[in-house]
Amino acid sequence: MYLQRLVLTNFKNYDWQSLELSPGLNCFTGLNGMGKTNLLDAIYFLCIGKSRSALTDAQLCRHGTDFFRLEGWFQTDDKLVQIVAKVQQGKRKILENNNLQYANLSEHLGLFPVVFIGPDDTQMLTEGSEERRKFIDNTLSQTDPTYLRCLMTYQKVLLQRNTALKQFAERGAFDAGLIQALDAQLAPVGRYIHQKRKVFAIELEALVSLIYRHLANNEEERVQSRYCSSLQDTAFEDLLARNLDKDRLLQRTTAGIHRDDLELSIRSLPVKRFASQGQLKSLLLALKLAQYRYLENQKGLQPVLLLDDLFDKLDAPRVARLFQYLQSGSFGQVCITDTDAARLEKIVQNLAVPLYHYQVQNGSAQLQNSTL
């Protein structure tokens, strides 16, 4: 599966742009702020149904316009699929698959798996647990529609429960029946999510260790990832019941899968506190590439790999080993951005894959070079 053609209208700093893409490697070079990352975000949007940035859909419209449109032609094994995303201010976002509108955007998720590696992603390793949960959720939502549905239900019921706890505190009243009703809805979806995360964490650890060893080029640095959840040794129903007094006091739900974490360590030292910059970067790459392998194994097709501005932050040996790894394993479509065209050309020149190189300037991409 790969994206063959991409058309952007009023997306970020793009007025109108049509791009042919290589099933192998696609390089976008240009200075900062020219729109390289926006191209990757457009691809991500077509795969996932939303932007990777923190902006709302309406904020993705080109300055001074009130709509944008993205069109992507994905080549799968036996057919060409057209995906169109339309966002208009004040209207519902529309996503179409071969001109047929999805009734539910979640139906789209997972059809075209994608992995994005960005320059700020090491935050995922050093910041709070939310980013790591997002990483797990992003992966499992692409492989398991039930997981996504459970997650959405869980978040909705959790919000109801927290609101109810707040209202009880404000009014000085308490309705145990209402909390029980909400708990009874949280428990089954929470259990499902927990079970899936547990299994995923085990597979992830195996994949990460393998890839990390390759990238760090160091046999002694053993990576461990431990899934931590309050559901580990207590049934969710009991956990909720046991924490009720505390929940009422703090006016929010204090235990549950929304507090889960993935604890990462290298040589048994927690990454959060002890990892060097180099270790963080290698580990992040390993995690994301592990996500790639997991998606590939589960879906039976190769995700699109988006590498955003990695080379400014990685040292030359790491870049070399990353490409060695990309070459050694089988990878599908890869899109890379870099500020330094000469550097990127040098890195990729020996790769035996069909390649497109676009020069990006002020919201316009020009084809520089192609080996197709």
Place this chain on the structure above:
Amino acid sequence: MNFSSKLLEEAVQAFASLPGIGRKTALRLVLHLIQREPQHTERFVQSLLRMRQGVRSCTVCYNLADSELCQVCIDPRRDRSLVCVVESIRDVMAIEDTHQYRGLYHVLGGVISPIEGIGPEQLHIEGLIQRVAQGEIQEVIMAVSPTIEGDTTIFYLSKKLREYPVRLTTIARGVSFGGELEYADELTLGRSIVARVPYQTDATSL
């Protein structure tokens, strides 16, 4: 739109304030009233006024009624051992239109959703429990929308009613009549398979 008469404009605005009625339709309705005899408008207004002043909530089921009790609660041919719990008055009308149900109703007035500021105390739940406690009711049918909030409400009610010897049922959820399987969404179709029913060929299943 420019009007030659202020009174006309006011009437158009009044109609246009109703849901589903735009300015053009409002104008059409007003012009129609002007063309008819004055008594027609009088009767029209009178019926609206009488409705607004006279209509009230049934004290038993919270359906709309002309007096203490609604037409359904008064009707002696209705099965008093059956109660169908619905969110709104419109749901009562929808079920009545099926001609399949001969029991009583109970209108909750919404579903539990703390985010929307609707807790159990905002709904007519106490009334339902009192009705069940009287003992005549044998089955309570939950005909609440299959949403997360609807499920919360059903679960809450089931807890409250657990101490009484009544049968709790929910309306079936599944593939719609005349619908084709390939167009049914996964969730609905999946549940329809899990909650499949024995094949039967009597007239009620058609």
